[in-house]
Amino acid sequence: MSRTLVSGDNLYVINNAGQVLHYNPSAGSTWKTIPTLSPLAGVVWTSTGLWGYGNDGFVYQYINNAWKKDPDAKDVVSLSVSGNGQTLFALNELGQLYSMPVSATGGQKWTAFAVQPPTYSSGVYVVRPGDTLLRIVRYWYGMYLPPETHLRLVDQVARANNITNPDLIQVGQTLKMPQVTL
Structure with missing residues (x-):
């Protein structure tokens, strides 16, 4: 799936459009996949387990046959996308552009490269x-x-x-x- 992100996009909007994203909820933590939104929670296998993004806007992990809310979910929900017709500006840092492959698999990270702010x-x-x-x-x-x-x-x-x-x-x-x- 390919989609141009616009100013004001957040993880809920992006996932609702079917975009697979990765995020880093806190310093030193591993990258996790936030899959496409679905009625319960979207799921995609990753190297760190099964992760989903729920309709309530929170990230969940599937552990022992049950969905559990990610303790870093607030960090994820507050992450917003900035840029007008640009690709993803992660963590609201203008000038640091991140690009994700169209076909994402578990454990992949965003690739950073320099770019001018919009x-x-x-x-x-x-x-x-x-x-x-x-x-x-x-x-x-x-x-x-x-x-x-x-x-x-x-x-x-x-x-x-x-x-x-x-x-x-x-x-x-x-x-x-x-x-x-x-």
């Missing part, structure tokens, strides 16, 4: 009723970026348009959306 193209946006500068920034650059990034982008858009008060924009106003690199 660049968002410039353009223009016409303000519509109900818009705020923050809402426009989230629409244009991606709603799943960290809040501090949104605030920084609001400031950049305001400066690019000589807006002194970001709370005062008008319906029909044309805004220049600057090209940015995160």
